[in-house]
Amino acid sequence: MNPILKSLYPAFLRAHILHHAAEGPIYGVEMIEELGRHGYRLSPGTLYPILHTLERGGYLKQRSMVVGGRARKYYAITALGRKTLREIKIKVWELAREVLDDTPRSSSSRPARPGRAVGR
């Protein structure tokens, strides 16, 4: 894999996980399926250490719930997790606004900057 993309993946994964945990408690298998929909192929051996790190850092809180007669570990977002997610959203929004501004749809409304090629 391209090393730059590879270096960004852990950050994307954490942002995804916090986002979904903010919507409601998550569990491992569910997150593996959800991340798979976004093209991230994760094994439990990759996901669980991330969940545990987020838990140790105080971003998620684990609790066991019995579902269908089986104990399942759920991870709920904490106040620190929510605060962190808000900061991540600001960064993602800021970046997306700039890098996606390249689309033809929005380029006409943007004034050309000095020293920049126009009409690429």
Ligand SMILES: [Zn+2]
């Ligand atoms: Zn997602």
